[in-house]
Amino acid sequence: MHHEFHHPVSRMKSEDRRELILESATGVFGQFGYYGATTDQIAKAAGVSQPYVVRMFGTKERLFIEVIERALAFILMTFRAVLAEGHHDLQHRFGSAYVEMLRQRGLLLSLMHSFVLGGDPVVGARAREGFLEVYAFLRHEAGFGPEEAQQFLEGGMLLNTLVGLRMSEEFETSPLANELLCTALPHKLDLLLELGEAQRLGT
Amino acid sequence: MHHEFHHPVSRMKSEDRRELILESATGVFGQFGYYGATTDQIAKAAGVSQPYVVRMFGTKERLFIEVIERALAFILMTFRAVLAEGHHDLQHRFGSAYVEMLRQRGLLLSLMHSFVLGGDPVVGARAREGFLEVYAFLRHEAGFGPEEAQQFLEGGMLLNTLVGLRMSEEFETSPLANELLCTALPHKLDLLLELGEAQRLGT
DNA sequence: CTTCGAAGTAATCATTCAATAACCACATAA
DNA sequence: TTATGTGGTTATTGAATGATTACTTCGAAG
CATH class of the missing domain: 1.10.357.10 (Tetracycline Repressor, domain 2)
Structure with missing residues (x-):
């Protein structure tokens, strides 16, 4: 066989x-x-x-x-x-x-x-x-x-x-990361976080 | 021995x-x-x-x-x-x-x-x-x-x-690269080119 | 049916690479 | 002058990885 x-x-x-x-x-x-x-x-x-x-x-x-x-x-x-x-x-x-x-x-x-x-x-x-x-x-x-x-x-x-760094992972844990992301992605921040979340579950 | x-x-x-x-x-x-x-x-x-x-x-x-x-x-x-x-x-x-x-x-x-x-x-x-x-x-x-x-x-x-890309290597060959470098590095362009040159000789 | 090419696979090989083991040599101080 | 530890070395190994070879199976066309 x-x-x-x-x-x-x-x-x-x-x-x-x-x-x-x-x-x-x-x-x-x-x-x-x-x-x-x-x-x-x-x-x-x-x-x-x-x-x-x-x-x-x-x-x-x-x-x-x-x-x-x-x-x-x-x-x-x-x-x-x-x-x-x-x-x-x-x-x-x-x-x-x-x-x-x-x-x-x-x-x-x-x-x-x-x-x-x-x-x-x-x-x-x-x-x-x-x-x-x-x-x-x-x-x-x-x-x-x-x-x-x-x-x-x-x-x-x-x-x-910021994407390469996966900075979105610190969005809730680090106020600085939060501010940085909010400033850098005026719109579309939700998309980044959503994708980060999907990634976390997928991996 | x-x-x-x-x-x-x-x-x-x-x-x-x-x-x-x-x-x-x-x-x-x-x-x-x-x-x-x-x-x-x-x-x-x-x-x-x-x-x-x-x-x-x-x-x-x-x-x-x-x-x-x-x-x-x-x-x-x-x-x-x-x-x-x-x-x-x-x-x-x-x-x-x-x-x-x-x-x-x-x-x-x-x-x-x-x-x-x-x-x-x-x-x-x-x-x-x-x-x-x-x-x-x-x-x-x-x-x-x-x-x-x-x-x-x-x-x-x-x-x-730009440094990672070694864009300075195109400084003389590509007008676009030239413009990009001149715009991005108002001062200090000479330093970049000098280091790129040194690198080319060293490697 | 049967054949035949296209779409795949398993098995294996040759290197490369990080890591380990075992050893060596020089300086310094007792 | 000989111990000793610190600053190295060569030799080797085991795992990972890109690549090759030689298969196999499916689907469609004759």
Whole structure:
């Protein structure tokens, strides 16, 4: 009775499975970073075997690159959708849309992890390029000036950091954390807390 | 002729060696992050054997914790020194001091790496605490209001990100990167470029 | 039916890495 | 001059991990 094959469950088309794995990988990379995440964790999160993950993407590095490229594409697509709905109050509307992206688990954090690996010849190069794509969008498509664009990026980076820190976990225990979060996320604070709660239960 | 002991060079006091290793570790952790850095890289950077590194700090995790605690202490010390020289123009003077800290290789980036590992029970907890210490300093010692403190942190996080990305490498090749850097670092741009250059030669 | 490609899996390998063990050498003081 | 402890080392190990290989099963088309 050699190979009692388990999981005869779901057979998907390659493209769908690929998307599913990318989603799981985004979550795992977001939590542990490029080096910290293992292909096995990703595979388990996707409900698939580890070799399959590797075979589908070639290497862990290529998988990570695909993850951050997908994340970037998502951000730009979202911003363009916002732009299509009018050019008024952009700073604020982009901000809201950005916070909403927290719903895509690990998306912003995977990017953030890539941003601090600028020294890596392949990951770093792609990360720089990606960051500049966003800046180019703000400057040329959204019509932001240099200071305005910079200000927006500053806010984004602080948000990423607070999310990465899981500062929402201290929302009720630390008055300072409370104040910081309330100041930094004028609107949408409820979303952050809700997601933090979901995460706590899920893990 | 079993043990031809090399490196009979320098024998240091434990405290000095410890400090030297912490400095090397800061650099390596800053470049590769907690998971990406290896104790062996750190050892080589410190000119010492790998087992000695782990024996001196117990585990890699404890070493990392010490690195970020040291970094935090350095930041607060520096800011307090700035504060001692007068309460005028604090935002700008803190900013300058912050950028100057780039001279301590890997110091800001090690912290940044810790900030995106908030999910880790021990690293994440210490990182949150550390971040809040800085916020507490700004609010209570420096006398910043919530918005002012937030604004300062935003600028700091963008700076960290740009450094992590090694955006300075694109300074001459990409007009957008050039503009971004010039906008984000009104003063002190030369320092960033100088350090980037040193790094390129050193690695 | 049967065949055949696409969608997966189990088994295993080669490294890498943190950690441990066991040992060595230099300085200092008795 | 010889004990002794502090500041190191080499050798090794066990676990984790990315990658490879060689299967297997399902579904659809002939």
